[in-house]
Amino acid sequence: MTSILGKDLVGLEHLTREQITAILDTAEPFKEVSERAIKKVPALRGKTIVNLFFEASTRTRISFEFAEKRLSADTVNVQSAGSSVSKGETLVDTARNLEAMRIDMVVIRHGSSGAAQFLGDRIRSNVINAGDGKHEHPTQALLDLLTLRDRLGRIEGLKVCIVGDVLHSRVARSNIWGLTRLGAEVAVCGPPTLLPSHVEELGVRVFRRVEEAIEWADALNVLRLQLERMQAGFIPSLREYNRVFGVTTEKLARAPKELLILHPGPMNRGVEIDSDVADGEHSVILPQVTNGVAVRMAVLYLLAGGAPDWAAAGGDAQ
Amino acid sequence: MPIISRLLDAPALGRVLTRMASEIVERTAGHGPVVLVGIQRRGVQLADRLAPLIEAALGEPLRRGVLDITLYRDDLQAIGPRPVVQETRLPPALDGTTVVIVDDVLFTGRTIRAALDEIADFGRPRRVLLAVLVDRGGRELPIAADVTGLTVATTPGDHVKVLVGDLDGEDAVDLVRRSEG
Amino acid sequence: MSLQLFRGGRVIDPSQRLDDVTDLLVRDGRIADTGRDLGNPDGATIVDATGLVIAPGLIDVHVHLREPGQEDRETIATGAASAAAGGFTGICAMPNTDPVIDNQAAVGFVKARGVAAALARVYPIGCISLGQRGEQLAEFGEMVAAGAVAVSDDGHPVMSSQLMRTALEYAKVFGIPVADHCEDTPLAHGGAMHEGIVSTRLGLKGIPAAAEEIHVARDCILAELTGGHIHLCHMSTRGSVELIRRAKEKGLSVTAEAAPHHFTLTHERCEGYDTNAKMNPPLREAEDRDAIRAALADGTIDCIATDHAPHHYDAKEREFDDAPNGIIGLETALSLALRELVAPGLLSLSTLIDRMSCAPARLWHLDGGSLRRGGVADLVLFDPAGSWTVDPARLRSRSRNTPWGGEVLPGVVHATMVGGRTVHQRTP
Numbered sequence: 001m002t003s004i005l006g007k008d009l010v011g012l013e014h015l016t017r018e019q020i021t022a023i024l025d026t027a028e029p030f031k032e033v034s035e036r037a038i039k040k041v042p043a044l045r046g047k048t049i050v051n052l053f054f055e056a057s058t059r060t061r062i063s064f065e066f067a068e069k070r071l072s073a074d075t076v077n078v079q080s081a082g083s084s085v086s087k088g089e090t091l092v093d094t095a096r097n098l099e100a101m102r103i104d105m106v107v108i109r110h111g112s113s114g115a116a117q118f119l120g121d122r123i124r125s126n127v128i129n130a131g132d133g134k135h136e137h138p139t140q141a142l143l144d145l146l147t148l149r150d151r152l153g154r155i156e157g158l159k160v161c162i163v164g165d166v167l168h169s170r171v172a173r174s175n176i177w178g179l180t181r182l183g184a185e186v187a188v189c190g191p192p193t194l195l196p197s198h199v200e201e202l203g204v205r206v207f208r209r210v211e212e213a214i215e216w217a218d219a220l221n222v223l224r225l226q227l228e229r230m231q232a233g234f235i236p237s238l239r240e241y242n243r244v245f246g247v248t249t250e251k252l253a254r255a256p257k258e259l260l261i262l263h264p265g266p267m268n269r270g271v272e273i274d275s276d277v278a279d280g281e282h283s284v285i286l287p288q289v290t291n292g293v294a295v296r297m298a299v300l301y302l303l304a305g306g307a308p309d310w311a312a313a314g315g316d317a318q
Numbered sequence: 319m320p321i322i323s324r325l326l327d328a329p330a331l332g333r334v335l336t337r338m339a340s341e342i343v344e345r346t347a348g349h350g351p352v353v354l355v356g357i358q359r360r361g362v363q364l365a366d367r368l369a370p371l372i373e374a375a376l377g378e379p380l381r382r383g384v385l386d387i388t389l390y391r392d393d394l395q396a397i398g399p400r401p402v403v404q405e406t407r408l409p410p411a412l413d414g415t416t417v418v419i420v421d422d423v424l425f426t427g428r429t430i431r432a433a434l435d436e437i438a439d440f441g442r443p444r445r446v447l448l449a450v451l452v453d454r455g456g457r458e459l460p461i462a463a464d465v466t467g468l469t470v471a472t473t474p475g476d477h478v479k480v481l482v483g484d485l486d487g488e489d490a491v492d493l494v495r496r497s498e499g
Numbered sequence: 500m501s502l503q504l505f506r507g508g509r510v511i512d513p514s515q516r517l518d519d520v521t522d523l524l525v526r527d528g529r530i531a532d533t534g535r536d537l538g539n540p541d542g543a544t545i546v547d548a549t550g551l552v553i554a555p556g557l558i559d560v561h562v563h564l565r566e567p568g569q570e571d572r573e574t575i576a577t578g579a580a581s582a583a584a585g586g587f588t589g590i591c592a593m594p595n596t597d598p599v600i601d602n603q604a605a606v607g608f609v610k611a612r613g614v615a616a617a618l619a620r621v622y623p624i625g626c627i628s629l630g631q632r633g634e635q636l637a638e639f640g641e642m643v644a645a646g647a648v649a650v651s652d653d654g655h656p657v658m659s660s661q662l663m664r665t666a667l668e669y670a671k672v673f674g675i676p677v678a679d680h681c682e683d684t685p686l687a688h689g690g691a692m693h694e695g696i697v698s699t700r701l702g703l704k705g706i707p708a709a710a711e712e713i714h715v716a717r718d719c720i721l722a723e724l725t726g727g728h729i730h731l732c733h734m735s736t737r738g739s740v741e742l743i744r745r746a747k748e749k750g751l752s753v754t755a756e757a758a759p760h761h762f763t764l765t766h767e768r769c770e771g772y773d774t775n776a777k778m779n780p781p782l783r784e785a786e787d788r789d790a791i792r793a794a795l796a797d798g799t800i801d802c803i804a805t806d807h808a809p810h811h812y813d814a815k816e817r818e819f820d821d822a823p824n825g826i827i828g829l830e831t832a833l834s835l836a837l838r839e840l841v842a843p844g845l846l847s848l849s850t851l852i853d854r855m856s857c858a859p860a861r862l863w864h865l866d867g868g869s870l871r872r873g874g875v876a877d878l879v880l881f882d883p884a885g886s887w888t889v890d891p892a893r894l895r896s897r898s899r900n901t902p903w904g905g906e907v908l909p910g911v912v913h914a915t916m917v918g919g920r921t922v923h924q925r926t927p
Binding site: 013090091092111112114115117118132133135136170173196197199 | 772818
């Protein structure tokens with residue numbers, strides 16, 4: 001018995017338009033739950049969910065934790081260091097231990113691309129990818145889609161440009177899949193050193209300069225630029241990056257229309273995005289966070305419709 | 319071949335609703351603010367029909383709400399692929415009000431139990447009343463309607479179909495029985 | 500005196516331009532005669548070779564035997580057994596063991612273990628540099644005297660062009676090839692697969708083709724400068740093929756090998772993060788695979804070498820980034836070559852035997868590679884029309900890391916003989 005999303009949510013690359021739309025539609029009523037005085041519904045009562053985070057991440061973990069608790073599930077947070085090699089317990093063993101404890105769902109964030117699928121292939125519990133290496137971060141893209149749909153009424157035909165370090169970004173990849181699947185026009189913009197090879201083959205346009213992107217887009221999704229990229233030589237300096245690719249008020253002033261500004265957070269104010277843009281009237285950065293909890297509740301709710309019933313696992317498979 | 323008997327046609331349905339509206343007025347008038355809450359989906363349509371009838375008798379507008387009980391069902395773990403969750407919207411400050419729940423068919427009583435749990439998460443009404451269009455028996459919980467449109471005896475294999483214009487194109491109540499053999 | 504007569508097989512020996520259904524006589528471990536009229540000599544064991552191909556035993560110049568130091572994955576004995584099962588009578592053992600083979604005692608150790616196993620011939624390869632650290636030359640002379648047939652720092656590239664130049668010049672004294680693992684480390688660093696559309700979709704850091712081609716170009720230029728013999732390991736890109744072609748046109752002493760996985764698979768095999776598709780150099784694009792095939796056909800790439808790389812199951816059962824590179828290959832090489840090169844008509848069976856036996860022996864000055872009268876009787880008997888199912892658990896190698904598990908492959912080795920002695924016999 002599988003849910004409409006299958007057993008796991010590993011990414012958006014292989015989801016259909018109908019599946020993605022179902023998640024967004026399901027997130028709507030969950031937004032209302034978060035507005036109530038008692039922010040709780042019994043939908044996932046009795047389910048055990050483990051948040052398995054191999055990479056430190058306060059905001060995503062907290063968002064998932066709220067989503068789980070508001071559905072009345074029992075949550076356990078497991079923080080683990082680094083890769084299998086460095087921590088001494090392989091991901092396979094971690095997976096088997098979780099299964100032995102009859103966990104219903106695992107939310108995993110890991111530094112290796114493919115880790116979520118690796119886990120999902122090996123345990124019966126539902127696995128939700130909260131970010132695997134540079135591969136995908138599906139719930140982030142889903143909340144971005146929900147935010148766009150809320151504010152602009154549609155995704156089909158929207159022009160969305162992802163600005164920044166696309167090469168190292170799982171948020172970018174998931175957004176590219178989600179947006180193209182729902183019929184948006186997608187572009188990327190950033191220094192060539194930070195764009196992945198063959199990126200056009202994913203169905204996106206490439207803008208060399210952020211001014212061109214601003215001229216074209218209905219919305220910008222601004223990615224965080226990590227300090228390590230400068231240290232690794234991808235760009236000469238953060239200051240230069242801000243001058244050339246940063247989303248600033250001056251550059252936005254020349255936009256032909258009102259542009260929505262998204263950012264997955266946390267922001268490097270003054271690097272990829274200026275403070276007055278981040279805090280300005282076209283920024284939907286805070287609504288993104290609100291939508292994040294609703295989207296994660298929707299994903300958990302949908303996946304749980306089809307989770308293995310451990311009590312019946314010994315008997316007939318239905 | 320299922321056997322379909324029409325229990326109420328459109329005019330009959332209209333008359334039943336009129337009677338139900340006056341019973342609701344009778345039970346609630348003079349006891350403080352009333353909130354009429356329809357249960358998704360057809361309870362909402364029926365509440366929409368009752369509201370103007372009640373308001374006409376009361377002479378003042380009625381506070382309204384809609385409730386989707388999907389997330390409070392007691393069988394969520396068993397049913398598999400998730401049903402779509404519709405809108406839930408209740409007015410703030412439920413405390414001290416009389417909530418009248420409106421639903422189309424009362425059967426096992428589990429939907430109403432879920433509705434009571436959900437309302438409790440929003441506030442503490444002074445009183446909750448239940449108005450249903452059809453009571454088909456078969457209760458599995460100690461739940462009873464305060465205002466009933468029509469009572470009909472059914473067996474477990476039967477299906478009571480309530481049709482409302484906005485959703486189904488006509489107003490009617492049908493009893494669908496599976497034939498023997 | 501021992502006498503064996505192989506009757507009615509299709510004897511293919513490119514070194515003598517021989518491809519005929521004929522008889523073959525082996526006396527005391529050496530080839531005595533070939534011909535239709537060898538009759539029925541006294542005391543000869545008759546082997547009915549009808550329907551089989553008899554060829555000089557296959558020779559693989561690039562194998563990792565993991566001993567000393569990593570015997571849980573493979574030993575010299577199990578590797579030699581795996582080789583024999585695949586039809587190989589000679590294998591060259593790369594020195595990146597633990598400790599590495601950078602001195603005459605270590606070379607002697609490998610040689611002795613090979614002799615003790617008494618299966619496929621094991622030829623040690625010594626390191627180019629001490630510890631494979633890329634700084635100081637190892638003692639080529641001492642290692643050759645102890646049995647080394649080539650030098651290589653395989654596993655690592657030789658980043659210093661100065662060191663590569665010195666190695667090529669010094670190796671000339673001993674007439675041995677310098678085998679280079681061509682990879683520009685900073686360009687390739689951290690990469691887990693080929694840099695292309697698949698690596699972009701999977702979110703894995705890619706290794707561009709340029710990382711290999713830069714070193715291929717450098718090595719060809721140094722071969723010209725020094726006159727030494729450079730052997731390019733595991734070629735994988737069409738750019739590399741072009742560079743080698745031009746070097747050969749200039750008459751430079753450049754030889755090259757390619758592995759079966761590079762003429763069979765492409766980077767799409769990495770979908771789903773299958774770690775049995777992770778190797779270095781990585782699986783490339785279809786055009787690269789096609790260029791490798793064409794290069795084997797026209798001789799730009801001289802020979803097929805498996806880069807047999809055993810890894811323990813636990814090691815491969817990991818996140819893609821963390822998994823080690825490489826797959827085993829000795830027991831599937833001939834079958835894959837038959838399926839991917841001979842069956843589509845790219846290579847004749849005779850040319851294939853050249854690439855898998857004659858050329859390695861000739862270019863690296865090894866025993867075998869020919870059925871010439873008086874030569875060692877290193878033979879393989881195989882049925883090109885038969886087929887077998889790859890069951891990783893039943894392979895002779897100690898490791899199981901092959902992407903072809905469960906596949907039905909053509910070509911069944913019936914027997915492998917070294918010096919007239921049977922080192923592998925097919926069990927039905």
